[in-house]
């Protein structure tokens with residue numbers, strides 16, 4: 001299944017996401033800029049328009065089918081803006097921060113957000129582990145798609161999530177297995193599994209979005225830090 005702009009609009013509307021003509025024009029401009037810039041730099045292996053609508057735009061919108069996404073969202077390793085910028089087009093009030101270490105991709109993202117007229121989008125040319133040193137527990141949502149194995153990804157993303165916030169890892173068919181392997185590491189980082197949204201996108205690709213919620217740390221989870229806090233003289 002490849003998706004036309006009309007099919008994208010229809011699927012979004014069937015899933016409770018209203019889309020205006022203006023938002024559809026933003027998607028059209030996004031697709032054409034992606035294709036144009038992709039001739040000069042390596043942004044994506046997905047080049048055909050119908051594939052871009054299916055594997056980038058529709059795929060990135062899927063998390064919003066299942067839950068309300070609002071407040072601040074940090075997209076770790078967004079590349080050409082996925083999943084955060086399709087979400088931002090659909091949810092204009094979302095405050096987006098993109099962390100992307102490749103300078104040329106940041107150049108594209110800056111040109112794209114300006115052309116789309118998107119406000120409240122901050123693009124940071126850095127690695128997530130460096131950015132996290134100064135921005136711990138800052139965001140309501142932290143997302144990542146196709147960046148790293150879940151274990152590594154958890155270490156990059158979870159420090160950025162607010163207590164009570166959500167870590168959303170967008171995975172393919174390997175997601176369920178990765179979730180089992182990373183379960184303990186994720187718990188040690190303070191997150192509890194909340195849901196696994198599994199969907200078939202098109203005929204062959206299985207999408208598995210893993211959702212974790214960051215909990216208030218307990219003395220049991222952080223015994224060493226807790227002991228230090230308790231011993232600190234007043």
Ligand SMILES: C[S@@+](CC[C@H](N)C(=O)[O-])C[C@H]1O[C@@H](n2cnc3c(N)ncnc32)[C@H](O)[C@@H]1O
Pocket residue numbers: 076077078079080081082083099100101102105126127128129144145146147156
């Ligand atoms: C395969 S691309 C995926 C891009 C996009 N998320 C998508 O789904 O199309 C992986 C991206 O992660 C970025 N990346 C790799 N390591 C990173 C790190 N430590 N912190 C932030 N981004 C990272 C890369 O620069 C690259 O743009």
